[in-house]
Amino acid sequence: MTTRRQFLILAGGAAVSGAVEAQLPPNIEALRKAALAEAVRKVTGDAQVRRGKVKLDLPPLIDNGNTVPLSVDVESPMTSADHVRAIHVFTEKNPQPYVISAHLGPRAGRARISTRARIADTGTVLAIAQMSDGSFWSDSVNVVVTLSACLEDGLI
Amino acid sequence: MARVVVNLPQRARRGEIIEIRTLAGHGMETGFRRTQLGELIPRDIITRFTCSYNGIEVFRAELHPAMAANPLIAFFTVATESGTLEFRWTGDNGFSATHSASITVD
Numbered sequence: 252m253t254t255r256r257q258f259l260i261l262a263g264g265a266a267v268s269g270a271v272e273a274q275l276p277p278n279i280e281a282l283r284k285a286a287l288a289e290a291v292r293k294v295t296g297d298a299q300v301r302r303g304k305v306k307l308d309l310p311p312l313i314d315n316g317n318t319v320p321l322s323v324d325v326e327s328p329m330t331s332a333d334h335v336r337a338i339h340v341f342t343e344k345n346p347q348p349y350v351i352s353a354h355l356g357p358r359a360g361r362a363r364i365s366t367r368a369r370i371a372d373t374g375t376v377l378a379i380a381q382m383s384d385g386s387f388w389s390d391s392v393n394v395v396v397t398l399s400a401c402l403e404d405g406l407i
Numbered sequence: 408m409a410r411v412v413v414n415l416p417q418r419a420r421r422g423e424i425i426e427i428r429t430l431a432g433h434g435m436e437t438g439f440r441r442t443q444l445g446e447l448i449p450r451d452i453i454t455r456f457t458c459s460y461n462g463i464e465v466f467r468a469e470l471h472p473a474m475a476a477n478p479l480i481a482f483f484t485v486a487t488e489s490g491t492l493e494f495r496w497t498g499d500n501g502f503s504a505t506h507s508a509s510i511t512v513d
């Protein structure tokens with residue numbers, strides 16, 4: 252006979268696994284971290300990512316996560332021998348880590364992009380720049396979000 | 408045809424670095440929102456933006472649901488020669504928008 256306790260454990264497990272299949276549950280932080288790490292690895296391919304050269308600029312306190320202005324500035328002479336190939340922006344707490352991947356070259360003249368993002372919750376925003384010599388540089392900013400994007404009720 | 412706005416200088420000196428600011432009218436539905444009945448609203452976003460200068464691609468971006476509605480993308484390029492810049496946005500459900508602007512370089 253199934254006791255009440257066994258029934259509850261089984262039912263709880265079923266509910267969790269069902270949610271995983273539907274989409275990443277917003278309350279499971281480990282899954283989000285893993286998704287971010289996976290997304291970064293897809294870009295860098297196990298190469299070392301160093302801090303520096305990149306300046307990610309966005310407001311530390313965000314009233315409305317639905318439209319967050321951000322800019323990424325990379326120190327680079329932008330010559331054909333030494334330039335920025337790509338700039339990637341990721342967030343830690345969104346249902347998906349990707350925000351934008353911009354591909355530029357020596358004809359950009361200046362390695363800077365500005366855009367507006369949606370940010371779901373208080374957490375880290377990460378920018379990674381890929382240089383023409385194959386090295387990766389990054390910068391991250393911790394932001395506090397008061398009104399969440401993506402989910403109307405906010406995250407649990 | 409979606410409404411797009413592109414802002415760049417009409418004239419520039421040769422070799423000058425100019426800023427190009429682009430805005431496309433699009434709701435960028437994330438695919439994570441639900442209706443009142445609990446059904447997921449399917450994703451409908453712009454996935455790709457390209458800018459070419461006299462036929463040569465100078466900037467390209469892949470966009471994701473985490474981009475805000477009416478995506479703004481601002482970037483720089485070197486004014487090398489007079490000509491036209493072509494901007495193209497493509498996305499889900501066959502979305503496509505183009506814009507071209509001319510620049511005089513002296």
